[in-house]
Amino acid sequence: MVRVLMCGSVASSGGVSTHTKNLMENLSVDANKILLYNYYTNKAGSKNTNFEKVYRRTFGLFFQILSNRKKYEIIHDQTSGGIFSFISAITASIASKIVGKKLIVTFHHSKTEEFVEKYKPFFNFVLKNIDTMILVSNKQKEFISKTFPKYSNKLVVIPNGYDSAFFFPRDASECRSALSIPMDKKVIFNISNLIDIKGHKYLIEAIGNIAKTRSDIYCIIAGKGYLLETLEQQIKDSKLEDYIKLVGWIPDNEIPIYINTSDFFVLPSLGEGNPIVMFEAIGCGKPFIGTKVGGVPEIIASEDYGLLCEPASSEELEKTIMSALNKNWDTLKIKEYAESFTWKNIAKTTKSIYEQTS
Incomplete structure (x- = not known):
């Protein structure tokens, strides 16, 4: 059994949201304890404001990591581009060191090369301070390994998936x-x-x-x-x-x-x-x-x-x-x-x- 603080945006749509929801559900089947911190506030009939998005990925996340430190061993942050999403990985990198917990970041982004080149110092900071970065393709891994060779041993590839109970051949x-x-x-x-x-x-x-x-x-x-x-x-x-x-x-x-x-x-x-x-x-x-x-x-x-x-x-x-x-x-x-x-x-x-x- 593992105890994980899963940090991600769980909303009604979106690839990262689908990934986070399905990963949590399937991890929980094995009696693992998964605690969710949702970057999406789920307010009925309204969209999250930019202030809310930033707050939940900075001060909100920082407080969540510190206040629940006895409930988990691993922090797993689901992040993407642009910078307002990736900022959660920066926050988690700092907070995980304070509480002495392991940190895994899954990086989802359709334009990895463009993002990494633009925000190289921030990406380097995260790679330096995390334990593992999960990527969804080998193409991502090859580019990031080439750009940050000393952190290549922290990179692993796990692709996305699908719900076989829902998606199967029908007449x-x-x-x-x-x-x-x-x-x-x-x-x-x-x-x-x-x-x-x-x-x-x-x-x-x-x-x-x-x-x-x-x-x-x-x-x-x-x-x-x-x-x-x-x-x-x-x-x-x-x-x-x-x-x-x-x-x-x-x-x-x-x-x-x-x-x-x-x-x-x-x-x-x-x-x-x-x-x-x-x-x-x-x-x-x-x-x-x-x-x-x-x-x-x-x-x-x-x-x-x-x-x-x-x-x-x-x-x-x-x-x-x-x-x-x-x-x-x-x-x-x-x-x-x-x-x-x-x-x-x-x-x-x-x-x-x-x-x-x-």
Whole structure:
């Protein structure tokens, strides 16, 4: 049994939040004692202010670490970029020395190189004072090891995962019927925040080109964000209303249903760390079509599980989607491969890091 103070943002959405929640749940199954300090204040109907975000990652976290020092042996901070998230790792580095506790930091970030170069002194301070840094991809580890060679022995890689009780193959016809999705179409699904880095405009351009030669495609894009109106206008201007549907935010319990309506999942990102939705897609036995960014190529290492192309190119994405449309996929093989990335297995690996650190 291990006793851990888990520090992270647990909200209704977001990759770090999903990671933190699922990791805690699966660690707790083994009678480990996990105490949560949530950076998200969970106030109904309102967003956390910038002041609250900073306070909870500085003075709030400092007080939590000191006041609960008898309840845990290890502090595990879930942090990301930009600097207002990463500041929690700085606070925890200082407070852990005061209470004499071991500190593990998991660093999630889609643009690791850019962040580390910009905030190198802060990153160096954290690496100097922590016991272990968990990264979600080997690409992250290679860059950080090269930048801070004397701390390379503190770096370990544990990828993200998925909930196998939730994401598994389901009958596609039943799922399409439940969501009123056409049965006679090749369905492409995407869910991500509607922001620039997710590359939606390239997906819309690629679908527009494909629609010139085949009329059986139907692309569903779920998510919310500041690009909603821009993407709606792009679809309208391209006369793609019959081929692309923006469905907005969807609740968690509907995500696996949407994934299972599809022939494959597409994520045309310009930058990623190790996207959880990738694991959820292959957990449903669906091939993952994406870009060669972050840790994605480490997971989609075989064309049996998906296809990848260079980012920021609608032409490359079009060719890749066309190849996916013409390929016979082995759902069972994809699902079997995904099983090594269940949160249960990720939690086991994380616990072994706790035991090595304590």
